[in-house]
Amino acid sequence: MEFRDLQAQYQKYKQEIDYAIQEVITNANFIGGKEVKELEYQLATFVGVKHCISCANGTEAMTLLMIAWDIKEGDAVFVPDFTFFSTGEIVSFKGATPVFVDVDRGTFNIDTMKLEKAIQKTLHEGKLTPKVIIPVDLFGLPADHYEIERIAKKYDLLVLEDGAQGFGGNINGRRACSFGDAATTSFFPAKPLGCYGDGGAIFTDDDVIAKLLRSYKVHGKGENKYDNVRIGVNSRLDTLQAAILNVKLKAYIDxxxxxxxxxxxxxxxxxxxxxxxxxxxxxxxxxxxxxxxxxxxxxxxxxxxxxxxxxxxxxxxxxxxxxxxxxxxxxxxxxxxxxxxxxxxxxxxxxxxxxxxxxxxxxxxxxxxxxxxxx
The missing domain is CATH 3.90.1150.10 (Aspartate Aminotransferase, domain 1)
Incomplete structure (x- = not known):
């Protein structure tokens, strides 16, 4: 018995996946191929947002937003205490301070009452500037996003929905990865929608942030990759992984x-x-x-x-x-x-x-x- 049976899934869709992989190999367009653009379009359409920006993995998806939002030393970012390490890691990586918040025992997601208390405590202490809330859709269940959005507006904070495990979930029909100012997901093989390696994506309706993210993820490019207008990173989703995900996304929805x-x-x-x-x-x-x-x-x-x-x-x-x-x-x-x-x-x-x-x-x-x- 498998904990999550990727072999059974492959056998069911072997013909479609093999064909998709062979198409990429035949065309030899391994970076930035048409499959990547198709995947981004399909993902944005499914989630219900204007922009989907694919990248190398879910951790870098969150890191790219920390860069685009200029999160830095002296900033406080509120993170659930019960989650995978990367949610807190990407905050410290940028020099900011993660403020851990206890979770709700029933849902495993961030406790919104304790969240507001943590924000108030941080403001009262005056050592850090509250900037971002990162609610996690743990185990596939969306966090209490409407209440989190209310709190964020009250204290003028950004919200980054960590949908690494939540892709496909919804609240009254509004899909995970459509909440907050931006959202991210992971395509790690064991995730609800997984590829055959690492992969990730960012979702947002913000045109300005989307343009910045597309620059930052390719060495801070301007008009092209040899026109570098800012310091960025190298975080692209391989065409092979996009091709696999295009097949898997249809099965996931169907x-x-x-x-x-x-x-x-x-x-x-x-x-x-x-x-x-x-x-x-x-x-x-x-x-x-x-x-x-x-x-x-x-x-x-x-x-x-x-x-x-x-x-x-x-x-x-x-x-x-x-x-x-x-x-x-x-x-x-x-x-x-x-x-x-x-x-x-x-x-x-x-x-x-x-x-x-x-x-x-x-x-x-x-x-x-x-x-x-x-x-």
Whole structure:
């Protein structure tokens, strides 16, 4: 059994993917080929924004926005404490200070009440200038973006939606990666929409920022790549990856989002009353990058993971350590009591196998092992 079965997906779309790859090789346009422009158009259309700017990976997508927004030393950027390292990393990389915020226990996403308190505390201390909020659409579920936008307007802050796991989710039909001043996603292979290597994209309706991003991602180019008008980086999506993603995006829209939600519903039905399932608020739709459950304590979680392993069932722990406890942030001072929920979640969460190609038998096997162990 696979945690996320990319081989099953490839076998289903082998002919289309092989043809797309061969077209790129035949045309030998490996950088900036027509497939890249087609992908950007299709992604922008799907999300519902004016601009999609592809780049090398999801981390650089966020970094490019930090550059375009001129985020620097002395600036404060508000980040959920329970997420992957890169969300905080890109802030420190630009010399700014990440301000970690505890999350909501039910949704795993940034707690908006604690967010506003963190902004007020930062303003009161007067050492840093609040500039950006980076809400993360964790495990596929969009953050509470309408409330976050309200808070951002109140304190005149920019919002960068980190949709690395959220692509395909929505709130009352408004799709993930369309919120905030800009949004980013990742095409890492295990993501809801993944390529066969690294890849990322930025989404925005801002014409000025979109033009800047297209310059920054290619060495700060002006009219062409030999006309360099600013200091930039080299962050382009390969044509081969774009070709693969064009095939996968169609499959994702046609059936994969709905198929993964069918797995979610089956898990919920079978495991009801046995574990704490993911909470999807009314009006929200998750793309389910992961199906993450909560157990009673660390011992029970670790025991269940070991039992699953004995039965040939893979599982993952996202995340074993909060951002505020990462060694890279050792020089910063934190009050551990400010992260009560995140500290608990790191000890009790477990993600079960989940993907659009999971068979009924595989789902039943996972549920059987979980139920037998916990009952």
């Amino acid at each position: 059936h994969e989002m709905e198929d993964v939600n069918k797995v979610y519903r089956l898990y919920n039905d079978r495991l009801s009353g046995v574990i704490e399932p993911p909470i999807i608020p009314e009006g929200f739709y998750s793309s389910f990058a992961q199906y993450t459950i909560k157990l009673k304590n660390k011992e029970q979680r670790d025991g269940l993971q070991e039992q699953l392993k004995k039965n040939g069932i893979p599982s993952m722990i996202y995340y074993v350590k909060p951002l505020h406890k990462q060694g890279a942030f050792d020089t910063m001072e934190f009050d551990d009591n400010d992260f009560e929920v995140t500290n608990e979640l790191c000890d009790i969460v477990l993600s079960l196998p989940m993907h659009p190609y999971m068979s009924d038998a595989e789902q039943e096997m996972v549920c059987k092992v979980v139920i037998e162990y916990l009952n």
